Amino acid sequence: MGFKRIILKISGEALSGGGFGLDEAVVNGVVSQIAEVNKMGVDIGVVVGGGNFWRGRQGRDMDRTVADHMGMLATVMNAIALRDALERKGVCARVMTSIDITKIAEPYIYKKAERHFEKNRVVIFGAGTGNPYFTTDTAAALKACEMHADALLLAKNIDGVYDSDPKINGGAKKFDSISYLDVINRGLTVMDKTALTMCMDNKIPIIAFALNAENSIVKAVKNRSGGTIIA
16 A cells, blocks of 8 residues: 555546536546545545636636635535535545635534544545635645645646646656656646645655546555656
């Protein structure tokens, strides 16, 4: 077994299948793997983005804080959808949010999240960090640090980290492993610098892998994803 506790970061776009809203087949595929990881006895926390509904940068004429607040609400929609799908598979799950929406989710409290893990529940963290100007990448890194995760699993639309965009450059080189500083110094767009620095300072490895690969989340937990390890 690779890890005892992980934080899984999934983009909103991944849950949409590349479009708008939610693709039920994609969601079911993701939660089936999360359910399998849960049955393996691994503590799994999920941080989900909201780009399938709203991205802060869409509000070009909006105040940035207002646009980011809308993005936080979009992540909560995805978190609730994941919880529902997990519960329909018989997996106990809780949504905890960084902004108070107590009618539909629990407020994030560190000790309560720990208690959920002790009871073998999947914890889905919504609303990012609860603050504007921070991405859900940073929220995932923050939760990985707070929850003392063994690793941050970064589910992406490509199978790892390359020295250039493989969609543009057919000769792009994939890294099996790379250091945090190399990612930053090369300007590679894996995740934002705040998130990378937070993981580097707290020695949390990041595993970047392709979400759409077969059984990719389970393989990443077992450290056999074939993706890229950032450490």
